[in-house]
Amino acid sequence: MTALDVPVAAVPTATSPTARRRRSRRRAIRPGVALAAVFLVLLVVAALVPEWLAPQDPLALSPDGAFLPPGPGHLLGTDQTGRDVLSRIIHGARPTLILGLGATALAVTGGTLLGLLAGIGGRFVEGTLMRLVDVALAVPDLLLALVVITLVGTGTSNVLFAVAFASVPYYARIVRAQVHVVRRATYVEAATTLGLSRSAVIARHVLPNALKPLVVLATIRIGDAIANGASLSFLGLGTPPPAAEWGSMLSTGIQYISNDWFMLAVPGLAITLTVLAVTVVGRDLRRRSEGRAS
Amino acid sequence: MAARAERARAQVRRIGARVLAGVGVLWGAATLSFLALHATAGDAALATVAGDGANPTQAVLERVRQDYGLDLPLHRQYLNYLGNLLTGDLGESYQQRISVTRAIGEQLGPTVALALSAALLALVLAVTVAVFTAGRRRWVRSTASGVEVVIASFPTFVLGLLLLIVFSFRTGWFPVSGNDGFSALVLPAVTLALPIAAVLGQVLRAELEDVLEQPFILTARTRGMRDTAVRVRHALRHALIQIVTMSGYMIGTLLGGAVITETLFVRRGVGQLMLTAVTTKDIPLVLGVVLFAAAVYVVVNLVVDIVYGLVDPRVVTA
Numbered sequence: 001m002t003a004l005d006v007p008v009a010a011v012p013t014a015t016s017p018t019a020r021r022r023r024s025r026r027r028a029i030r031p032g033v034a035l036a037a038v039f040l041v042l043l044v045v046a047a048l049v050p051e052w053l054a055p056q057d058p059l060a061l062s063p064d065g066a067f068l069p070p071g072p073g074h075l076l077g078t079d080q081t082g083r084d085v086l087s088r089i090i091h092g093a094r095p096t097l098i099l100g101l102g103a104t105a106l107a108v109t110g111g112t113l114l115g116l117l118a119g120i121g122g123r124f125v126e127g128t129l130m131r132l133v134d135v136a137l138a139v140p141d142l143l144l145a146l147v148v149i150t151l152v153g154t155g156t157s158n159v160l161f162a163v164a165f166a167s168v169p170y171y172a173r174i175v176r177a178q179v180h181v182v183r184r185a186t187y188v189e190a191a192t193t194l195g196l197s198r199s200a201v202i203a204r205h206v207l208p209n210a211l212k213p214l215v216v217l218a219t220i221r222i223g224d225a226i227a228n229g230a231s232l233s234f235l236g237l238g239t240p241p242p243a244a245e246w247g248s249m250l251s252t253g254i255q256y257i258s259n260d261w262f263m264l265a266v267p268g269l270a271i272t273l274t275v276l277a278v279t280v281v282g283r284d285l286r287r288r289s290e291g292r293a294s
Numbered sequence: 295m296a297a298r299a300e301r302a303r304a305q306v307r308r309i310g311a312r313v314l315a316g317v318g319v320l321w322g323a324a325t326l327s328f329l330a331l332h333a334t335a336g337d338a339a340l341a342t343v344a345g346d347g348a349n350p351t352q353a354v355l356e357r358v359r360q361d362y363g364l365d366l367p368l369h370r371q372y373l374n375y376l377g378n379l380l381t382g383d384l385g386e387s388y389q390q391r392i393s394v395t396r397a398i399g400e401q402l403g404p405t406v407a408l409a410l411s412a413a414l415l416a417l418v419l420a421v422t423v424a425v426f427t428a429g430r431r432r433w434v435r436s437t438a439s440g441v442e443v444v445i446a447s448f449p450t451f452v453l454g455l456l457l458l459i460v461f462s463f464r465t466g467w468f469p470v471s472g473n474d475g476f477s478a479l480v481l482p483a484v485t486l487a488l489p490i491a492a493v494l495g496q497v498l499r500a501e502l503e504d505v506l507e508q509p510f511i512l513t514a515r516t517r518g519m520r521d522t523a524v525r526v527r528h529a530l531r532h533a534l535i536q537i538v539t540m541s542g543y544m545i546g547t548l549l550g551g552a553v554i555t556e557t558l559f560v561r562r563g564v565g566q567l568m569l570t571a572v573t574t575k576d577i578p579l580v581l582g583v584v585l586f587a588a589a590v591y592v593v594v595n596l597v598v599d600i601v602y603g604l605v606d607p608r609v610v611t612a
Contacts, residue, residue: 135322142550276447
């Protein structure tokens with residue numbers, strides 16, 4: 001019987017104040033989302049001005065010695081050459097965020113261009129581009145990124161490019177589908193009837209509306225970009241040591257796994273918490289945007 | 295009778311179209327791979343002759359170019375390349391001096407064992423958790439989905455490292471690395487399986503909850519069927535069909551994850567081979583592994599697609 005009365009209660013009477021209040025209460029910020037947001041804010045501060053948070057120089061060798069356990073002088077201990085792990089983690093926020101945001105921005109830009117081209121181009125352009133996208137989607141992201149690394153070489157910026165390249169097809173497909181939906185929308189037809197030029201219709205109506213759902217999806221995928229970049233870094237293809245970068249801290253630390261596991265757990269958890277925080281905030285955004293759309 | 299023949303014809307048409315699309319993807323992948331090889335082949339002859347630091351004479355270079363068909367016009371090289379692929383010849387590795395096909399073949403066994411056991415484990419975990427948590431009280435569901443979100447956020451190598459620290463270095467239950475026997479397979483397989491299980495579990499629970507609302511579930515319940523039986527015998531069957539569509543995601547994660555897992559646990563396999571090829575810039579080997587991965591993806595998806603259509607006739611008409 002509950003199955004019957006649930007939909008009735010859920011039908012919103014758009015003007016009723018109680019319904020609105022109920023919806024706003026449902027939109028209240030969940031504690032998990034708040035926690036994730038606070039973590040991300042801390043991360044951004046650490047990326048912008050690491051000196052404010054980091055107790056020490058991330059590259060300075062500490063006189064206290066190597067492999068120190070967490071203690072008052074070094075809250076997260078020291079690494080194999082006596083550098084302060086906490087300071088290195090804080091300084092590692094910047095490359096991580098640059099990678100996540102940079103790779104996602106690059107991929108969204110590339111994907112949008114391709115998707116737009118396929119969506120508004122002729123049948124031949126669309127056919128060719130989308131077959132290429134199909135080919136790229138048949139190869140796992142990481143392998144695609146590895147091919148790019150093989151061709152362009154290792155290093156921080158190449159890893160960013162490789163991660164971006166691997167997710168271009170994903171965005172291209174979404175943008176193209178979205179362009180097809182928007183193109184048939186009444187407002188586009190109206191704009192065309194009003195005599196707007198093709199490029200004006202695309203720039204003013206098709207593009208903005210096709211991109212809207214992309215923003216939320218891209219937010220969630222920032223986490224994937226960070227994880228993929230860290231994986232490549234861990235495989236020894238990214239930033240070389242001794243830079244304070246989480247992936248390369250892990251790939252160095254693994255040599256000492258049997259005598260100092262804590263040194264590994266810290267950057268590992270930093271990466272995971274970052275991905276988790278981005279995912280949680282991104283999902284919350286998606287939930288909200290879906291609510292608005294319906 | 296006519297209707298059945300009509301349906302069979304639709305079925306064949308659908309399968310034919312899928313096969314064509316799959317062949318198209320592989321052809322595209324082969325073409326791109328050829329272009330990449332060609333664009334980087336400037337010193338391919340050099341690399342083949344002796345690797346870095348070699349200083350072969352012009353005559354030797356010419357011979358090598360001729361041997362590998364590098365002196366032919368581009369379209370001939372392309373056709374030769376495609377022809378070789380059709381016979382299973384992926385070319386020659388620059389570094390290992392053996393055919394790429396053989397290099398992959400030698401490493402395939404351990405990777406297949408790893409991927410299959412991880413896939414199986416992921417499915418079992420996801421199904422078990424979903425069946426027991428779908429449509430339960432709020433806190434059960436939110437705990438399960440919270441744990442799944444956290445696990446799905448772990449990059450493969452971090453998860454593997456944590457498992458290594460806890461189960462190898464702290465407790466000594468499993469070996470740290472290697473290929474020997476079942477116990478060496480456990481940690482890598484769990485590492486690979488957990489994130490997949492988390493994602494599958496989320497999809498499966500949502501699907502199960504949808505199915506549990508259906509009238510036929512109510513009918514089964516009114517007949518006096520036990521809750522667990524309803525979930526397993528009726529709901530799960532429908533929800534599993536949905537899981538089949540996730541096969542593409544699973545293959546991608548398994549193959550990509552194999553590179554990480556095999557490196558982390560120092561296991562032999564195609565993933566290791568790929569990483570070695572990347573670090574030594576062995577382009578034919580890298581592209582060979584990628585083509586192989588694409589072929590696996592296409593074939594598995596094709597099989598899944600065909601089976602899906604046979605199990606669920608609605609797909610054909612849709």
